[in-house]
Amino acid sequence: MKHRPTDIFQDAATQLKALRVLPRPVYGHAQALPNRAIQRRHSHAWAQLSYAVRGVIEVTTAAGRFMAPPLRAIWIPAGMPHGVKCSKHTEIRSLYIDENAAPLAGDQCRVLVVGALLRELIRSFSTLPVQYDEKGPDGRLAGVLLDQLACAPEAELMLPWPKDARLRALCASLQANPDSGKTLLFFSRELGVSDKTLSRLFRKETGLSFRLWRQRFRSFSALPMLERGERVTDVALACGYQSMSAFVAAFREQMGATPREFFAVDS
Known part of the structure; x- marks a missing residue:
């Protein structure tokens, strides 16, 4: 059974x-x-x-x-x-x-x-x-x-999670769609606040800028795929990057190593 x-x-x-x-x-x-x-x-x-x-x-x-x-x-x-x-x-x-x-x-x-x-x-x-x-x-x-x-x-x-209900909904939306290209400006208009106000609130709630939070989130989303041995190009696209080089640069900025270096684990 x-x-x-x-x-x-x-x-x-x-x-x-x-x-x-x-x-x-x-x-x-x-x-x-x-x-x-x-x-x-x-x-x-x-x-x-x-x-x-x-x-x-x-x-x-x-x-x-x-x-x-x-x-x-x-x-x-x-x-x-x-x-x-x-x-x-x-x-x-x-x-x-x-x-x-x-x-x-x-x-x-x-x-x-x-x-x-x-x-x-x-x-x-x-x-x-x-x-x-x-x-x-x-x-x-x-x-x-x-x-x-x-x-x-x-x-x-x-990856810090905000307490503000509006930001939690925003982050949940991004979490459901790692390849989303929606910008801070898009979300500020959707929420009816200025992009500067939303940017300040995001940093206050998470300690990170919107750009860095999404970059870290995308790197987190990439980890299981990379560990499974999926192609870096495919992972990059799945996480919203238009090129492998852009993804590798962002991953290195967050993780301190390229995807290949990060998963070069001694047996």
């Missing part, structure tokens, strides 16, 4: 809800955990680290969208309402960490750079027994993992 995607999400959510107490301060067994994306908003009593062995993970909160392509992970504080999306082939590794053991402070999500050591620690930890010996080698491995998370650099892979 085949399960619908919604059934799978509900099963995963039920499993997590049933988990009242973590068996260890750091919990991440690959088989015991429902390592599936739960799209509807939910929260946990523990901090969570979402990492994709392959594929791209997207976490959404009221504050915005957080993207984790290869060698990135998303830190979700305890109690933070969030939803998770990913492509079909994405293979997730989740870690749940007790608040008393959490290596990162604050109540905001963040995207972390996963170096070679941290990557192997996450992979190795997911194979440990659920009731691993906290005072033995497995417990020491958990300690090193927490130390590596504490010093992992952050990546600017967050």
Whole structure:
């Protein structure tokens, strides 16, 4: 009997809800955990680290969208309402960490750079027994993992979401159509305000200019397609760019590397 995607999400959510107490301060067994994306908003009593062995993970909160392509992970504080999306082939590794053991402070999500050591620690930890010996080698491995998370650099892979209802509708329109060529002037006329007023409001609400926000959004939209190996030219067109060179330049400005360089991940 085949399960619908919604059934799978509900099963995963039920499993997590049933988990009242973590068996260890750091919990991440690959088989015991429902390592599936739960799209509807939910929260946990523990901090969570979402990492994709392959594929791209997207976490959404009221504050915005957080993207984790290869060698990135998303830190979700305890109690933070969030939803998770990913492509079909994405293979997730989740870690749940007790608040008393959490290596990162604050109540905001963040995207972390996963170096070679941290990557192997996450992979190795997911194979440990659920009731691993906290005072033995497995417990020491958990300690090193927490130390590596504490010093992992952050990546600017967050797309802020405005609170103003008009801007939320505007951003939702762009999100539904990454290839849209509608300008700030078009939206200002549609909303009945001047382009200068809309520009100021956009920067106040998101911290970014309209141009940079859309550029970052388009780069985010491109990540799953690029990770799947789609042609850069096709991705550029799907994200609203008229040429591959324009897309590559914009992607480099946002991500600090060309698409080819960004996905040149060591195996």
